[in-house]
Amino acid sequence: MRLSKYFLPTLKENPGEAQVISHRLMLRAGMIRQSSAGIYSWLPLGLRVLKKIEAIVREEQNSMGNQEILMPTIQPADIWRKSGRYDDYGPEMLRIIDRHERDMLYGPTNEELVTEIFANSIRSYKDLPQLLYHIQWKFRDEIRPRFGVMRGREFLMKDAYSFDINSEEARCSYNKYFIAYLKTYASLGLKAIPMTADTGPIGGNMSHEFLIIADTGESEIACHRQYLEMDLSCQDIDYNQDLQPVIHRYTEKYAATDDKRDPAIEKALGDDVRTARGIEVGHIFYFGTKYSEKLGAKVSGPKGEEIAVEMGSYGIGVSRLVGAIIEASHDDKGIIWPKAVAPFKVGLINLNISDRDCTVACEKAYNDLDCAGIEVIYDDREARPGAKFADMDLIGLPWQLIVGPRGIKTGSVELKNRISGEREEISMESALTRLLD
Amino acid sequence: MRLSKYFLPTLKENPGEAQVISHRLMLRAGMIRQSSAGIYSWLPLGLRVLKKIEAIVREEQNSMGNQEILMPTIQPADIWRKSGRYDDYGPEMLRIIDRHERDMLYGPTNEELVTEIFANSIRSYKDLPQLLYHIQWKFRDEIRPRFGVMRGREFLMKDAYSFDINSEEARCSYNKYFIAYLKTYASLGLKAIPMTADTGPIGGNMSHEFLIIADTGESEIACHRQYLEMDLSCQDIDYNQDLQPVIHRYTEKYAATDDKRDPAIEKALGDDVRTARGIEVGHIFYFGTKYSEKLGAKVSGPKGEEIAVEMGSYGIGVSRLVGAIIEASHDDKGIIWPKAVAPFKVGLINLNISDRDCTVACEKAYNDLDCAGIEVIYDDREARPGAKFADMDLIGLPWQLIVGPRGIKTGSVELKNRISGEREEISMESALTRLLD
Numbered sequence: 045m046r047l048s049k050y051f052l053p054t055l056k057e058n059p060g061e062a063q064v065i066s067h068r069l070m071l072r073a074g075m076i077r078q079s080s081a082g083i084y085s086w087l088p089l090g091l092r093v094l095k096k097i098e099a100i101v102r103e104e105q106n107s108m109g110n111q112e113i114l115m116p117t118i119q120p121a122d123i124w125r126k127s128g129r130y131d132d133y134g135p136e137m138l139r140i141i142d143r144h145e146r147d148m149l150y151g152p153t154n155e156e157l158v159t160e161i162f163a164n165s166i167r168s169y170k171d172l173p174q175l176l177y178h179i180q181w182k183f184r185d186e187i188r189p190r191f192g193v194m195r196g197r198e199f200l201m202k203d204a205y206s207f208d209i210n211s212e213e214a215r216c217s218y219n220k221y222f223i224a225y226l227k228t229y230a231s232l233g234l235k236a237i238p239m240t241a242d243t244g245p246i247g248g249n250m251s252h253e254f255l256i257i258a259d260t261g262e263s264e265i266a267c268h269r270q271y272l273e274m275d276l277s278c279q280d281i282d283y284n285q286d287l288q289p290v291i292h293r294y295t296e297k298y299a300a301t302d303d304k305r306d307p308a309i310e311k312a313l314g315d316d317v318r319t320a321r322g323i324e325v326g327h328i329f330y331f332g333t334k335y336s337e338k339l340g341a342k343v344s345g346p347k348g349e350e351i352a353v354e355m356g357s358y359g360i361g362v363s364r365l366v367g368a369i370i371e372a373s374h375d376d377k378g379i380i381w382p383k384a385v386a387p388f389k390v391g392l393i394n395l396n397i398s399d400r401d402c403t404v405a406c407e408k409a410y411n412d413l414d415c416a417g418i419e420v421i422y423d424d425r426e427a428r429p430g431a432k433f434a435d436m437d438l439i440g441l442p443w444q445l446i447v448g449p450r451g452i453k454t455g456s457v458e459l460k461n462r463i464s465g466e467r468e469e470i471s472m473e474s475a476l477t478r479l480l481d
Numbered sequence: 482m483r484l485s486k487y488f489l490p491t492l493k494e495n496p497g498e499a500q501v502i503s504h505r506l507m508l509r510a511g512m513i514r515q516s517s518a519g520i521y522s523w524l525p526l527g528l529r530v531l532k533k534i535e536a537i538v539r540e541e542q543n544s545m546g547n548q549e550i551l552m553p554t555i556q557p558a559d560i561w562r563k564s565g566r567y568d569d570y571g572p573e574m575l576r577i578i579d580r581h582e583r584d585m586l587y588g589p590t591n592e593e594l595v596t597e598i599f600a601n602s603i604r605s606y607k608d609l610p611q612l613l614y615h616i617q618w619k620f621r622d623e624i625r626p627r628f629g630v631m632r633g634r635e636f637l638m639k640d641a642y643s644f645d646i647n648s649e650e651a652r653c654s655y656n657k658y659f660i661a662y663l664k665t666y667a668s669l670g671l672k673a674i675p676m677t678a679d680t681g682p683i684g685g686n687m688s689h690e691f692l693i694i695a696d697t698g699e700s701e702i703a704c705h706r707q708y709l710e711m712d713l714s715c716q717d718i719d720y721n722q723d724l725q726p727v728i729h730r731y732t733e734k735y736a737a738t739d740d741k742r743d744p745a746i747e748k749a750l751g752d753d754v755r756t757a758r759g760i761e762v763g764h765i766f767y768f769g770t771k772y773s774e775k776l777g778a779k780v781s782g783p784k785g786e787e788i789a790v791e792m793g794s795y796g797i798g799v800s801r802l803v804g805a806i807i808e809a810s811h812d813d814k815g816i817i818w819p820k821a822v823a824p825f826k827v828g829l830i831n832l833n834i835s836d837r838d839c840t841v842a843c844e845k846a847y848n849d850l851d852c853a854g855i856e857v858i859y860d861d862r863e864a865r866p867g868a869k870f871a872d873m874d875l876i877g878l879p880w881q882l883i884v885g886p887r888g889i890k891t892g893s894v895e896l897k898n899r900i901s902g903e904r905e906e907i908s909m910e911s912a913l914t915r916l917l918d
Contacts, residue, residue: 086550
């Protein structure tokens with residue numbers, strides 16, 4: 045991609061409306077634009093990151109044996125009346141009346157709708173378990189939307205649902221999601237700690253939140269110091285093995301969100317307890333038959349008896365993760381993308397587009413990288429070097445390949461690693477070899 | 482994918498609510514489920530097709546040099562008041578009041594919002610042209626939603642927008658989209674004829690609709706018989722060449738939608754005119770400065786003067802295409818997917834899962850195909866052969882590989898081509914070679 049043709053409206057000034065660093069950086073880097081309070085348009089650079097995160101989330105859901113569906117954004121109020129949540133949900137639910145005066149709503153989550161789909165399709169215990177997920181836009185009419193895409197009103201969520209014949213099986217499904225989430229965060233380049241959590245308006249018996257540590261996190265968490273050093277990536281864990289001992293290992297020590305903290309435990313732990321700021325990046329629930337009873341999601345059991353299925357639900361905020369990753373990975377110059385979600389791998393900077401040798405070298409490097417399938421953005425704009433450096437640091441690609449008229453006379457370029465900050469003067473050939481790796 | 486574990490709730494009976502064949506077949510094939518009038522959930526099989534179509538549409542938009550963004554579904558009423566369309570749009574627009582009593586709406590299209598994004602980002606004629614598109618859910622509160630996903634209320638659309646400095650440049654952008662659309666339909670395995678069309682509520686000076694011919698089409702079109710034989714695929718056309726002569730070739734003869742038909746022309750054409758039923762699968766508009774003037778999308782020209790940009794908009798109904806393709810390609814047994822959008826390439830049928838040899842052969846074939854990256858669904862259910870044949874014909878995959886206990890004794894299987902209907906008794910080895918091709 046040539047920057048001269050790319051729709052990347054970066055801002056020099058810090059936008060006044062943004063309180064947190066990820067929001068400021070996303071606006072400045074031309075990733076998003078606000079259209080109303082808590083509602084954003086994703087511009088090309090932001091959308092690339094959003095799609096990479098979505099793809100990583102999807103891949104692990106598929107790997108665990110989950111099936112993708114897509115439910116609509118607009119739901120009928122009826123099913124929410126059946127579950128009893130139409131009144132419970134309060135003003136956060138965006139209520140809509142259609143032209144025929146029917147009560148509708150913009151889905152804030154999908155327990156009711158997916159339960160109805162299940163109820164209309166599955167009849168026998170032999171067809172269980174069923175694991176279904178979708179990645180769809182949701183709406184929650186937050187009273188005070190803030191922190192950019194981290195607490196917006198319209199947001200992209202991966203929400204998944206499990207249907208099992210009994211509570212033991214349901215626990216197995218819950219455990220699969222638990223492990224899938226840890227694998228997903230590791231693939232994103234994040235470390236998220238599982239913590240016992242409140243079930244809130246979803247309801248139910250068991251729940252965990254996954255939190256990443258960031259100085260600018262929204263809430264204060266406390267956990268045993270072992271979690272900070274523990275490898276939570278689950279690389280070697282197979283979904284078919286008994287997952288309970290693994291889950292036990294990751295949950296036996298103390299780890300609590302804001303509203304679940306226990307001063308007595310923390311006092312007893314003494315030096316072993318750590319407090320930190322955390323950002324929620326996932327939440328899983330087991331809630332038994334709460335929805336299946338009310339919405340008639342019953343199957344016939346081995347003896348022909350009717351059994352209400354045991355359910356759980358499992359959410360990852362896909363758009364929220366874009367902000368959360370920036371909160372966890374930035375410096376005073378801009379964003380520092382983990383490799384897996386970087387919008388491009390390489391930023392190629394031409395320091396002087398009027399210099400023939402410099403431009404010939406850049407064009408060749410650009411073509412070589414592009415043809416090899418390396419995602420590269422080429423700053424071929426007519427602009428001062430300072431402005432180019434600033435924009436490239438701001439958008440935070442893993443590598444910068446800097447080509448100037450002086451260096452190129454001896455065939456040398458500068459290769460900068462945005463993550464480590466390391467800079468090297470090397471030959472163009474060596475630089476390309478490194479980047480093509 | 483093993484059918485025994487796949488969420489594919491096929492129906493034996495024709496659902497009463499479905500009037501058209503594509504709607505009936507999509508419900509029966511377990512592709513979609515209705516959640517409210519004109520609003521559908523996409524089940525795994527349907528979602529696979531939707532995503533394939535989306536990917537083909539996206540690929541051609543990218544090839545033509547269009548940049549992908551993603552605008553939200555919920556828009557503020559303000560910008561629609563500025564353009565004058567808030568009142569014009571009538572009850573088809575889903576109007577929403579948020580918790581702070583602000584007027585919002587579920588976007589039926591995005592001219593206003595994209596114009597605002599452009600206006601806030603682009604300042605100079607040097608940064609033109611700009612071509613932006615997004616693929617996002619829209620809502621139109623149809624008074625009588627019908628024909629399943631072909632005229633639903635919540636639907637997925639690719640809408641694109643062009644911004645140019647003058648009308649000649651705008652015409653070049655319009656021509657690029659015109660060609661991109663023809664290439665897209667060809668990639669989907671469809672032939673769509675461009676026809677002069679009304680501009681409707683979008684407004685403007687020039688417009689074309691693209692229609693596919695299907696006996697069950699929603700409207701009657703008329704065109705010169707040459708269009709029915711002409712190759713419209715545009716395979717060899719480069720976006721950088723002068724496209725005007727190409728467009729001329731595809732539009733010089735008579736072709737008109739329902740409301741644009743001209744009895745005088747048709748009489749003059751005599752035997753050369755053909756009438757047929759058609760389904761709209763795309764609509765493009767050039768409307769000059771209608772929105773840029775009202776929403777302040779102005780750039781500074783070469784002499785520093787302020788110029789309102791010339792705009793066009795370009796839509797393809799992605800979810801509608803799923804239904805349209807079925808209308809154009811089915812028989813009395815079910816869907817016949819064109820290869821490019823088929824949810825799977827091969828349906829492997831095990832006629833008797835209790836037969837050891839038969840099952841060993843199927844498992845091996847399934848693994849061979851799957852490992853080679855061939856999309857295969859394996860009917861390993863405990864069910865009668867008749868039910869398996871019926872379901873496989875219904876879901877319409879290009880190839881059926883049928884393995885039975887008798888044939889497998891001599892190593893022979895049946896390979897059925899769903900499109901031609903041809904069946905061959907051949908060795909498993911030859912069948913796999915053919916499918917791996």
